[in-house]
Amino acid sequence: MKKTLLISLLAVSALFLFSHQSAGGNSRPPLSGRHEFTAGTGIVPGRYAFTYNHEMPFEYNSLHGAYMKSRYYEREYVSGVWSLGYAYNFTRVFSLQAHLFYEAGWIERFSRETDMMAARSLDSYLTAMASFRVNWFNRSSVRMYSYAGVGLSLNHNYNDPIGDPGQGPRFNSLKAAYQLTPFGILVGRRFFGFAEIGIGHYFCGLALGAGYRF
Amino acid sequence: MESHVKYILAAALLPFVWSCEIYNDRDELQEPAYMVVQPVYGAYVYEMFKAAELSYFFQQYQEIREDREAAVSFATEYFGMERNWDYCLFYEEAEISGIGRILLNDDGSFTVDPSITFYRFFPSVGTFTVTSEAPGRFIISSDAADGLPAGSVVSSVLCDDGYVTLEDFSLSLDIGEFRLDVVSVDGEPVKKLVAPDSIESYQAVSGSLSFIYKEYDGFEDEFELGFGEDCVTVSRGSSSVKCKPLDRYEKKYDYVIG
DSSP, X not given: OHHHHHHHHHHHHHHHHHHHHTOOOTTOOOOOOOEEEEEXXXXXXXXXXXXXXXXXXXXXXXXXXXXXXXXXXXXXXXXXXXXXXXXXXXXXXXXXXXXXXXXXXXXXXXXXXXXXXXXXXXXXEEEEEEEEEEEEEEOSSEEEEEEEEEEEEEEEEEEOOTTOTTOSOEEEEEEEEEEEEEEEEEEESSEEEEEEEEEESSEEEEEEEEXXXX | OHHHHHHHHHHHHGXXXXXXXXXXXXXXXXXXXXXXXXXXXXXXXXXXXXXXXXXXXXXXXXXXXXXXHHHHHHHHHHXXXXXXXXXXXXXXXXXXXXXXXXXXXXXXXXXXXXXXXXXXXXXXXXXXXEEEEETTEEEEEEOGGGTOTTEEEEEEXXXXXXXXXXXXXXXXXXXXXXXXXXXXXXXXXXXXXXOSXXXXXXXXXXXXXXXXXXXXXXXXXXXXXXXXXSOEEEEETTEEEEEOOSOOSOOOSOEEEO
16 A cells, blocks of 8 residues: 555656646646546545455354364455546536546455465445535646535445355445545646545545546 | 656556555464463363462361451451451351352351353353362362353362462363363472462463363364463474463462463
């Protein structure tokens, strides 16, 4: 996760540099981009913050369960949250956004004796979200804004029983998703970078990304 | 030139999308026997030490019970603190809060009702029956008649020199899904220091117990639990695993199992 953050910061800083280079002379007319496309990531991912649905394969409340558990070790992964967004600016102040983002957490369990995989558990979310944005500070290369959104997540979930990797039942379900971002800042002209602070199923904490508008 | 760099940066981000490992317990110590020994020690071995301490006190107290002043001063010295002896020390009964209640029976034996702490997975003893063989020597037992429905526990006990030794400790339980047999390992005496003040630490300091744990669906585990200064050791054959001490409090007194 630290590497992801570092690379994201480097990418965003690099794009700031590039957008300044393409700024040109003082006589440019003010930018009135109606369309924006973005790609971003969040720290920490929203569903991770609200915890994934991973079922425990062992009954922890029994001696039998304790003996079973000692025969396996587990490795837990999280993908991070990755989003693509589009915004339509009605006016300088009001915008409508659409985001598509993905996040997954998974656990792999291995036998201590043979190091072979014994079970896998996955909880993944593909979310489509619409949000309403207010751009309360708007200059040609800096904008500050807030937005709130609701969406639907397609959740794919499975928990293999121990000893049957790949054989557990799969579940797909639709879940509601929310996001509240009280503060966001966008820097750049055509190409821009952005940073946001918010809480919800998209991210809890900080979101970073870059985009292009015209 | 600009666009090339941007594409390179975008491509560099991709590998970090996958396989971000956040937890791995491959190298963590796993000793499931610890979950067996901790409640067994607390529910039976420690309780037996408590019963021995109370019995040794009460046995000596019986000699001097007529002399109230001497009796109260002996009790205060034995348990290390002033208690309201008028409310808990009588000729045929004594109640020491935090340790238990002891009664003198008509036939000269004692019944000890320990202040029970409940432990997972194993039933608590009801009471102990204590028969005294000589000064400082007892047989302490508990079974279904004493309120332990799932089996029996018995040991011969020697109290002297500030230690309590559980010789010939034997526990046998049948819980329905599994059975457990625990015996002292031959040849090693068990000793415990009788605590002059409040008993907060109860781990034995030496000796070992042999455990046989059998689940009815076929799974079995056999191991020895050894007691040492700062930890306990679980040994299976030639390999042993050091585990954290069974008691959570600062160790003040010396308990021994053999």
